[in-house]
Amino acid sequence: MRNLLALFLMVFAATSPSWAVSGQKVFETYCWGCHHQTAMAFGPPFAQIASQRDAATIRAMISDPESVSRTLGYRRNAMPKLPLREEELQAITAYILSYKPQTAESNTPKAVK
Numbered sequence: 001m002r003n004l005l006a007l008f009l010m011v012f013a014a015t016s017p018s019w020a021v022s023g024q025k026v027f028e029t030y031c032w033g034c035h036h037q038t039a040m041a042f043g044p045p046f047a048q049i050a051s052q053r054d055a056a057t058i059r060a061m062i063s064d065p066e067s068v069s070r071t072l073g074y075r076r077n078a079m080p081k082l083p084l085r086e087e088e089l090q091a092i093t094a095y096i097l098s099y100k101p102q103t104a105e106s107n108t109p110k111a112v113k
């Protein structure tokens with residue numbers, strides 16, 4: 001019964017514009033303290049992430065930073081697991097990818113420290 005209700009709410013949220021989740025809002029609520037769109041902060045900038053990772057990797061990292069950061073080459077994980085709903089996860093993933101640099105030259109991955 002609770003699953004049905006959750007499903008209904010998800011479908012409702014997805015089809016109702018007034019409930020639409022914006023990636024910008026998710027960013028300001030959960031990520032802004034540690035990430036900036038284009039400048040290095042405590043965590044890497046979204047533009048850099050977007051030029052190096054695909055949507056699946058970005059989603060995986062946000063969903064489970066502790067284990068996925070290791071597969072991305074980080075020795076220690078400093079990003080917390082955040083309580084995002086599915087539609088927030090989708091919105092923030094698209095938001096990050098919207099910062100992907102457009103030119104072929106800037107698409108070349110930069111070295112991660």
Ligand code: HEC
Nearest residue numbers: 030031034042043049053058061069074076077078079092
């Ligand atoms: C408390 C600080 C903090 C918060 C809040 C935070 N991050 Fe991070 N994030 C980091 C750090 C530091 C890293 C570098 C890897 C690590 O430490 O695990 C990182 C790494 C990442 C990566 C992978 C970087 C790569 O190399 O591809 C993604 C994607 C990411 N963050 C997205 C987000 C999103 C989206 C949010 C908000 C929903 C968020 N982060 C909130 C600190 C944070």
